[in-house]
Structure formats: structure tokens, C-alpha cells
Amino acid sequence: MPDITPRRGRLSQLVRRLAAGSALGLLSGEAMAAEGVASVFHSSEIITFSLLTGAIAAAMISAVWVIRQRSTVEIDNRDLKTALADARQSISRFQALISDKNRSIVVWDGPAEKPEFLGQLPAETGAPQDDRDFLAFGRWIRSTSASELERAIDRLRTYAESFDLIVQTNRNEILEAQGRVSGGRAFVRFVALNNLREELAELTLERDRLRGDLASLQTLLNAVDMPVWQRGRDGQITWVNEAYRDAVEAPSADVVVQEGRELLATVSREKAKALSTYDSPFRDKISTVVRGQRTFFDVVDAKTTYGTAGIALDVSAIEAVREELSRTLKSHAETLDHLATAVATFDGAQRLQFYNQAFQTLWNLDTAFLARRPGNGEIFDQLRESGRLPEQLSWKQWKEQALSVYQAIETQTDMWHLPNGQTLRVFATARPQGGATWVFENLTERVDLETRYNTLVQVQGETIDHLSEGVAVFGPDGRIKLSNPAFRALWGVSETEVAPGTHIRAIEQACVVSYDQPDGWKQFAHAITSFEDERPSSRGMLELRTGLILDFAIIPLPNAQTMLTFVDMTDSVRVERALTEKNEALRMADSLKNDFVQHVSYELRSPLTNIIGFADLLKTPAFGELSTRQAEYVDHISTSSSLLLTIVNDILDLATVDAGIVELDLSEINLTDFLDEVSHQMADRLQESAVTLRIDTPDMLGTFVADHQRLKQIFIKLLTNAANFAPEGSVVGLSCAREGSDFVFTVSDQGPGIPKDVLESVFHRFESHGQRGGAGLGLSIVDSFITLHHGKVRIVTREGEGTEVVCRIPSGALPKAEAAE
Template identity: 50%
Template sequence: MPGEYPLPAGQAVSGGHQDSQMARSSGRWQTMRRLGGRAAVVLLGATALCAPFGFAHAQQAAVASLPVSTAEVIQLAMFVGVMGAALISAIALIREKGRIGAENAELRGRVADLNASLQRSEALLNLRDQRVIVWANENKKPELVGSLPLETGAPDDRAAFLGFGRWLMPRSAAALENAIAALRDKGTAFELIAETHANAALEVHGRKSGAHVIVRFVSISEAQRGQARLKLENQRLSAEYETLIGLMDAIDMPFWMRDGDGRLKWVNKAFAKAVEAVDSSAAIRDGKEFLGTQSREAIAQQHQLRPLFQQTLSTVIDGDRKMFAVTDIVGKEGSAGIAADMSAAEAIREEYSLVVRSHADTLDQVATAVATFDAGQKLRFYNNAFQKLWDLDAGYISSAPDNALLLDRLRSERKLPEQQEWRRWKENLLSAYRAVDPQEHLWHLPDGRTIRVVANPQPKGGVTWVFENLTERIDLESRYTTAVRVQGETLDNLAEGVVVFGPDGRIRLFNPAFGQLWGVSPEALRQSTHISAIRAECDTRADKSPWGDFVSAVTGFDERSDRHGQTELKNGSVLQHAVIHLPNGQVMLTFVDVTDSVNVERALKDKNEALRRADQIKNEFVQHVSYELRSPLTNIIGFTELLSLPGTGPLSPRQREYVEHIGSSSGVLLTIVNDILDLATVDAGIMQLDISEVHVDRAIEAAAELVADRLEEHSIKLAIEVKSAPKSFNGDETRVRQILYNLLSNAVNYAPAASTITLACRQLAEGVEFSVHDDGPGMPPEVLDTMFQRFESRVNGGRKRGAGLGLSIVKSFVELHGGSVRIDSGKDRGTTVICLFPDVPAGVRVAAE
């Protein structure tokens, strides 16, 4: 203890001050010893010095007084020497004693100072605001000095105090144990803040001085306590920060932190991997961003309104666009964010939503009413059939009503079956929420409906109710029974023969008409009769019996396909039969007597063949006459032109008029003959188109010149619209001019006097379109259907009746080009004939007549 060893304790506590004082005291004792030695030497020296002096003095005395003997002189000299030495020694001793007394007084003062310093050190060590642990090399057992306040929670007991984990926080105890071990083994000094279980902070200092290891616990002041708390908080925050950073670096979600300027200052490994960087430092150094510019701008704009940003954004990772749930929060010194990959979750969620929506849509289309109640007996789903079945308003049914309350409401509205004990019936019904297996009930409603109710318990405690309306089913079963009887009666009275064979080839059903048509005896027509027996009896009644095919269709393994045919019996009857495969594997044969219809059909075919041959003869006659007329017409036209020449001789006005009429009539007749020949060429399929570049303006101008006289005769104007027309297109220019001439001639024939005919051409995506419009009386619908037929000539308000070949020629020539012709006409809105030529002509092909 310090009381038992004051000097070591003082040295341990105060340091080097006492050591210096002890050194000075030791020096003074040594000085005193040296001074004593010196006095003896001086005394001896004085004696030695005084001996000659005494001897000389004795000689002088002897000379002065002769009676003195030599012995006396020697004695006197020795006495004088001894007295001188004694005197000198006395003087030296007196001086040394004074010096030693002064030094002793000084030493006593210093010892008093040391005792006071020791008492002060012991008083300081024994204060209740610090405690010291001292380890000495020769004594491994530590010594404890001082004590700590009770409010710190530090125990006074030695063993309890040295067990740091009992009264210090685990983190502080572990840090202190490690620091003391390093201090004792390596002499590493430390200073740390320890936190007790009583939430008190202690300053702990560790030092190694000479042979002692000292650890001091100090209870700090309030200001220091606040600083200590801040240190502890800093230590805790640093540890938590390192833990969080480690966690953020370990998770497989990109995480980033930015400084106040928005630059990246830390990213985790997942971020670096997502941006294809070598490591986190490379990602920060290169400024690689996980989100796109637009997404970062959206985050910055959101931060201006509020610090937290939460939204699902898309970005490209490894070449694939993925969805991430981004959470970014901004603080005073920067921001931090994390992105969770929601691609798989979004896909699953979307698929789940689609499945739920699909199931809901499917159930809405089902006629069976379905309703699902959760574990709290609240309605969570219903389909349209459920709402229609109970006739519930949408507002009430959408409010998630309770199952029991819904039953009470249906009962009050008299929609549920009447029960003698309603409460027990309802409790029995709602016991489905506690059941394991489905329950089934049959309700007969007051309105006459029959409902099959199935309560299917759900794994999470709910129940799905299925309400199947059996009213129609029961009604259908009744109707089916009635229909079967009616069908039997109907089949028995049908004129059509019907027989049904099963998969085994035996009769399942037949009617009397079948036996009558084939002459089968009643004994053979039984439900157990095999088809081979029927075939044996029917084969003899037909010239070409179809019963071999019937047997194959009934008993064979060929493809089950329906067939139809016709058979003529030896008695002259004609039966039309049908082989129909039924869904249940049976085969039905039907037979209809069509003898009268066949006879009529044969007569009609003979008549049609006669008409076709007559039409062919007519066409051949017209073609022959056309060829035969062409040569005489050419001669007539030639002689008429010859008579008109001045060199032939003068003609009277009447004769000249007759010649002009003969020429014009011959020209019209020649045109008709040429048209007939062209149509004959088209019909023969030998007409060839001379495809070349057709100039639109030139073709229109040529056609207009041909009808200029007729336009002038009736004061009709021709308006040409070619603003949207192409300069040229590919086609047969001669036939195009002929088409336009026929269209204009037809328009002139029907246009009123002093009116305007419009010829337009424009370029369309499908090709080049020509249209000719006149303000004539128009064509009724029944006339439009026959306008393209040959020799169909109708005046219909026109000036003269033609041969009826103009539009036929137009249609044939346009279709030879691969185009089409249509007429837009109506009463009091004139007629427009529209011809469409393709950009690429179809070439030489046969025109449809």
C-alpha cells in the first residue's frame, strides 16, 4: 500500500520530482563524510606543521634560558604542536558543524516538503473521481487506488471492478481489454472513452512508466462528459457507418452517394458492375452513371420540391432495358440513392394482374354466379352473373357487405327459400367458413327457380360460393323428353327416309318412309338388324347400289366425313342420299325422292344447251355478216368520196347533200362493223395490245377532235381537267383514244344542249383515272346493271339510239389493260363513267365478256 512504501508510491504518482530530491540528500551525506576525513587530515597536518615551529621555539628558548633541558624543550615543542593541532581541529570542526547543521536543516525542510507532497498525492489518489490500476513487473497482481462515483456504475469491489465486461458496455469493455493487452505487451499508450451500463462516460488513460503499468479511470466533468458522449457517439456512428458501408457494398443492388455538387463520391460493387466499371473507384473516377440523363434530371426536379424521391425508372443493363425501384434522398451535404431491380417483380406482378384480370373476365362471361368472401366474411369478388342472379344494386354490392348481412337482406327481399328456423339454417350455411371440405345445398327460390349452391372453403379462411341455376337445366330436361317424343312422331311422318346405324352396324333408329322408299320388308326393319342384311335386300333394287359405300361408312375405319349422292332405282325412282356421321359414333342415312326434280332439271339442261347453241350461232352470224359487210362498205365509202371530188363532175346541191348523207351513214356503219370485229377479236382471245408511252394531253386532244362537230352541233362545251394528271403512262395509245372517244360520244348523246361535259384525268395510288361526266337525265339502277352488255341500246333521254357497243368496247379494252370501269349515275345528277388504268399494264390477256 502507499502508506507502507511511501517513496515508491510517491515516485509512482508524482514522477521524477522526488527522485531528484533524494539524489541531492544522498550527495549531502557523502559531502559530510568527505568533510570529516578532511578535518582529520588538517589536524594531522597542523600537528606536523607545529612540530618544527615548536622545535625552533624551543631552541630559541633554550638559547635564551640555558637552564632548560633538551627534554623539556622537546616536550614543550610537542605540547605546542598538539595544542596548535587541537586548536586548528577545533576551528575546523566548529566550521564543519555549522555547515552540517545548515545542511541538516535544509534536508529536514525538504523531507517535510516530500511528506506534504506524498500526503497530497495520496489525497489526490483517494479522491472519488478517479481510480488507478498499477501492475508491477515483480508482482503480477494489480493494485487499485482511488474510487469512482456511484453514479458511474463502477463497482468498488476489486474483482468486480477488474471484470470490465460486468459494468462496461460490450463495445467499451472489448476495446479496453485490447488496449490494456497492447499496453502491457508492447507498451502502447492509449486514451479512450468507456461507456458504463449506467450510461456514464469515463476517460481511461494507459501508460507504462519504468517497471510499472498504470491504467487510470477518470470521472470527467459535465463539459468533458458531453465531449465524451460526442466521442462515443462518433465511435458508434463510425462503427455503424462502416457496417452500413459494408452492407451496401455487399448487397446486390446499386447504391450511390453524391456530394453537394451532385458528383459521385461513393458507389458499391453492384453499381460498378452495372455500369461495367472495373471497381467502385474507377466508376467514380470515370463519372459513369447508372441512370440516364433524363432520369437524373427528374430526380433533381423532385428534390427541389421534397427531399425524398421514390419512383420506378428504366435503364439499360448489359444491353437489356430493366425497371428499377429508385429511392433517392437529399441531405445538407449531398444525397444518396439505391435501386432495386423490379424487372422480375414487375413481370410477375403484371402476369399476376393479367391472370387475375383474365380470371375475372372469364368468370364475368360465365353464366354461373360466383362470389368470394374473405376470412372476415366480407365480399371481395363477384361476377356479373352473381349480381344478375340476386338483382343487387352496384353501390351496395361494391361496398363489400358481410355474408350474414347479405343473407338477411336477401331474406327480407323474399329471394331466399323460406325456412322454419332461420337462425339455425343460416348458422349451418355459414359453417362453411370453418369447414374443410366443400358443402353443397339445393335452394328452391320463391320465384320458382332452383339453385345449386356450392360453398368451397379457401386456404386463407375465405369461402367461394358458386350458385348454379338449374332452372333451365330442369326445364331443358323436360323439354328434351318432350322433344324426343315429338321427334319420334315427326320422323314417323316424314316423307324423307331416315335410318341410324350404331358403331356395331346395327339399326338404332328408322322411320317408315325408309322402308317404303327402298321396299324393305317390315320383318327386316328392326333395331337389332345388321346393315349387311339391309344391304342384301336393297342391292337388288338399284342399278348401281351405293350400299357398299354405306357399309364402309358405318363399319369401316376410314375418315369420318359426310357424303352426298344420288341413286336411281330400277323402278325409275331417283333417291338423293346423305351419309351423316353423328357425334356419338353413329351414322345416319337419309333418302329423299327427287324423281320429279331430276326430271325437271334434265329438261332445263336440255333447254339451256339449246339456248347456248342459239347464242353461239347468233355470234357466228354477226361476225360473218360483219366481215362480209366490211368490203362493200369500204367500196361505198370510196365511191362516195370519189363523187364528192370536183374532178368527177358537178353535183347539184341536193345530190351533194345526198352524197354527204351516204358518206356519214357509211362511216357510222363502218364504225359499228369495226366495233363488232374488235369484240370478236377480244372474245377469240387473240387481240394484242401495243404497249407504249401514252401522252395524256395528246390522247385527250385526239379524242376531243373526233367529237368536236357533234359538240358544236348541240352547243355543248368540253371542260378538260388535267391538273392532277401525269404527263404519260404505259398503255395502248390507239385503244386509249378509242376508249375516250366512245366515252365522249356517249356523253354527247345524253348531255343537254348548251351544257358542259367534263373530261378529267388524275394520278392515283392505284394508277391513272379518266372520268367523263355529263349532266344528262342519269340512269336508273335497273339500267346500270345492263349498261356493259352488248347490243343493249336504250334511248333513255338520248338524242339517238346506237348499236349498244360503245361501253362494251370501253369495258373490254380497259380490262385488257388490267384496269376497271364503273358508272356513277342517278336521277337528276348526271352520269360519270370512270376508267382506271394501272401503272403497269397487265399486257395481252383475254377480256371477260
């Protein structure tokens, strides 16, 4: 309110001055009258007096106006103070309302402005207490609700579209989200619902879910080819699917509902209505006419509190097949009844369903007994009591095995030798529709003939057919009597070429491909066909073109027959030759290897060391700045050279191990300091592979006697191999322990594991597996160095779960210092 105090002061001074002037004028007039001056005033004095009088009058009027204005200003000030107090009270009331913990408001002044947060939701809703995390809806609101809310807020801020949503948090709390635009500002209010409002929101969500489920179910029912319908309490159709519409030949489902087109006859509907209950739906096979053809349906009609619902499955094709099957079974039964082979059929309950006359005759069973459809096991028991089944050591086990045909997939075949001397071949086959079919074929006469024939054949066949030596028997006329498979395999001839009755000249021609020496088979032919009284046996050795080396023997038999035998000596001779050649090759290889170890160290390492040194010099600023591409090339040179140097060192280490010139430099190692040294050296390598090293050791590992450098190489190779196969972000484990004087350590990773077919070759040299495999020398070096320490290494792996390499090294003994002489 403007301050009017200075104005009042100035007006008071003006009034006092006007009053003083008026008083002086009155005194002057009285003085002039007293003296009796009766002169007329001058015109200038009259003008001055008039002006003074007007000024006084104006001052008086201004004073009155100021006084009235002051009263008006004071009234306005009182009104403004009252309005200000009311506004402050309203703001306090609104702030108290907004700061309610059951609601939170987010306000945006414009599209590019940061949001303003008012109020806060309860902590049990899962809403973040920090305003910066509140708008990350996906973290505390369910994904479906969060995506819908984000789209609604985007439309609110972009197109001023208001919304009202019910969202659900990850803690199953219900929130109401209201979006509005007012005064150019967009705001969204979140309200935590409780009691009735929460129940209403939950019911709303449940209603939407049920509507969605109902729409999905109706879509599914429209896709199936089975008529489906719903009826109201009055029995009128309220909904049908597309299959029902097609069956009644209606243009649309709405027409079916409006016209009340029925698929089933009135009698069938009344029957379903009468028999259907809430607990037991109506089920029956009903025939009706669809598109002018008689059609059979399996109908299920269920009663509900809102009416009924039904579904019909077209079984016309099944009925036709059933009738055809019935006719076929009847025809087959008539055919089987005229067969001499006994046949019996049992159903799924293992009860007799069909048997032919031969079955009754074979087992001599009573017709009345068979007429009451006995079980399969009951028939077996009856036959066992009458002594018609083969004797068994364990009847229960035999019976269970015979009846297992009902669960078998393939046909079971068995031979039954009955006590009466009969031999039966039994076929038992499980039927697709359940049950089994038994066929009994009488083989008594056939078995007798085969027995006598097999006895004669086995005298010759079993004698020579299982020999590893090749055997051939010739008659005095030079024709072959028999030969075994080994003979044919050694000479590379077929069974037809050496069939019984073939002359030795023909066999000689067949064997020319394998052996072209003229004296060989001529010698055999002379020994076989000669008429000398004395036929001495002879032995010798042949080498065939196929590489086989045979030791042969010519043995005279009675009745002027001759037997040739051939023993394969190829392996023995070749082993002897190979050992001789290998021994000579090993001597040469050992000499070459020693020369290689002595000379290759300087010849290979020195150039690589120079390359690495010059590459490092090129990186230093003293030799000039390199461009980005040049620096990249220099890094590649340095990295590749270091890798090549590592491979050369590995090859040299293996070569020295193989040459037997490696001597371990045993020393006492503090294992705790040693593990710190290894982890520090592996830090950069593990960081490149984005894996973490976890070391699990007891507090005090103590000291250990081993070759420090070789032991460090073992650890570096194992950890590098684990880092190569471990996935990014995983952990490589190193656990160490002391078991007596042995040092046991395990390196594990979470990689893909090692397949079983690869596990046997992981310690082989130059065997590299996986995308990041190197030269394949790491595990070979580990195995060689652990073997030098008299230790053992094994691998435990599971495909998809990682690999563990377990090493055990016994503590060595420090060399004893010789006393000084």
C-alpha cells in the first residue's frame, strides 16, 4: 500500500501558509479603516487579493479531497490485507492437501521444461522416494502398466490428451494415474488407492482381464472346425462360432443369433436340456443333417448359471471307419478259422476276444471255458495244470515275461518245446488298439529234419569256420571240397570263386591278382594231384601284392585229400620291420633335436628380441611423433612379436624337455608371496579378457621347494588358458591348499567346458580348441613341467558349466651343498 504520510505533511504546511496570509490581510484592512483612509484600492491590489482568495479556496478544496482520498486508500488497504490473508490460508490448505502421502503430482511447464514434483506416495507402493527416479516407471511399475502409462503421458504432453489409468506396481499395489492439462501446464496425479477405491480398481483390472480372456477364447473357438454355441437361460442362442455358422449355412454369426438357426434337432435339444446338470454335462452321439448329408457328432452340452454351452465334434469319418473295421474283422475271423495255424486274440484287458478252431485243437481246451472269455494268464495257468506248457524253473518269471507283450513295441518270437514232443514257434504281437495277438506255428517235423541236417553240417563247419587261419581242403582230383572265410579273406576271392567242386587251376587264376609268382600255386597243385606213395608235408612263406605275409603249410589227409593252411604273419613281420626302422629314425631324430635345441635358441630369439626392442623405441617421443595409424601398426608389430616370442619359448621349452636336458633349479618358495607375484603379473591379461581373478587360499601356505620359474610358467599358462575361454564379466578361480608335503592348486573357469571327444587330446601338442585358441602348447607345457616335478594334473569339466584343472606337486628336496675341502 502506498505511503501517504509525506503528502499529508506538505498539505498541512500549505494550509498554514494560506491561513497566515489571510490573517495579515485582515490586520491591514483594520489598520486602514482605523486611520480613516477612505481611498479606493488600486487595481493591482485587487488582482492580488483575488488570486490569494482563489488560492485559499483551492487549497481548502484540495484539503477536503485529500482527506476523503485518504479514507478510501485506508479502506482499500484493509481489503487487500484481508484478501492476502485469505490467499495465504488457501495456499496453506492446498499445500497440506498436496503433501498428503497418498498422492504425488508431476507438473510440466512446457515440452522442454524439467518436471516439478509435489507430494509423495507411500513407501509400501514401491514408488522411489527420490524424485529423480520417480519417472523411471519400468523399475517400480509392472511392464504392461509402465508402457501404457508412458504412452499416455507422451500423448498428454504432445497432444493435450487427458487420461485416467489404473496401474499396478511390482509390489502388487494399485495406483490411479490421472493426466490433465491446465493453464498451459501438463500434470499427472498418482493416487494410492485403498479400501473401496482399491477394490474398485482391482475389479476394473479383473474385468479388463476377463474381457481379454473371453475375446481370446472366442477367437480360438472361431479358429477350430468344431461347432460351438452358447444359450441363455431362456434356451435361445446368444453366440456361435464360425464352424457353427458354416454348418447351418448362415451368412454371419449375428444372423444365426437373430434367426435362431439350430444345428441339432428338437428332440436332441430337449434330451440335452433334460439330462444336463451343473455337475454332469450331457454327452451323447447325435446324428443330424449338414449340407444335405447325414453327419454324426459327439455332443457335449454343459449347464451353467447363465444358460448352457455346447460343442460338437464331427465323428462321421470315425463311424464309417468303425463300420468298415467291423466288416473287416468279421471277414478275417472267418478266414483265420480255416487256417491250420493256431491264432488267438486278446483285448486290452488281456481277455480272450477271438480264437480259431486250430487254437482249440492244439491246446485241447473246453469250449465252455473259452466261451466265458478267460484272461491270457488264466489260460496259461490252465495249460500248465494240464501239463501242456514247457517246464520252467521260475513259472512266475516266465509268465510275466510272456505277458509283457502287451507293453512291447515289436513282435516277440519264441520257441516252445512242449512235453508231448511238439515244437512250436510262437509269435506275440501287441495290437495298436490294445491287446495282443498270439500265433502258434507247429514246427515239429521241420525241426526234426533240420536237427539231423545241422548235425552233419556242424561236424565240418564248426571245426574250421571259426579258425583265424585260412583252411582249404582239396580232393585227389584237384577240386576243392571246402574252405573257411579266413581263406577267402586272405586271398581276396569270393565264395563263388572257391565254391566246392572248383578246380585248383581256376582257383589259381582267381588268386593271380594277389600273388603272381608262378611257382607258388604250381607247388600246391603238384602236392595235391601227385600220385606219389609218400606225400610229405611242407611249409613256407609268401608275400602277396596286398601286403599280406602268409605262412603256409601243405598237410596230407586220409583218402588222398590235401589241406592247405595259411597263417597271417603280416603284423609280426611288419612290427619287426617297423621297430628296426623306428629305432634308426629315433636315433636320427634325437640327433636332430639336440642340434635344434643347441642352435635355435639364439637364431630365433635374437631377431624377435630386436624386433620387439625397435618397436618399443618407435613408440618413444624421442624418435618423433607417430600418426594414429602408424602407432596402431607399431602396436600390432609389438603384440605379434611378443606372441611369436612366447610360442618360440614354448617350443624350445618342450624341445628341451624332450631332449632330456632340462634341470630343475629347485629353491624354497614362499607361496603367499609367490601367489601375489602371479596375480600382479596376470592383472593386465585378465583385464583384457574382462574377467576377475578370485584367489582362495588359507592364511598360511608356508614354503615349498620347486623350480620358481617353471612353477610360475605353470600358473601363468593355466590362468591364461582359463581367461581365454571364460566369458566376459565372469570369475576365474584359483584355489590353493597344502596336503601334507604336497602343494595342490585348482584353476577353474565358467566357460563352455571341454567336449568329451576333445578332452582326451587337450594335453597333445598343437591341439587348439575354441575360437581363441592359440598354438596349442600351453597345456602341453603345463603337463611337461608338472611331470618334471613328479606331479600330476587332471581336468574336471562339464559342458556348459566350466572347467577345473587340478594340479598336485610334491615338495622337492634342496640340493645338498658339498663341503669345502
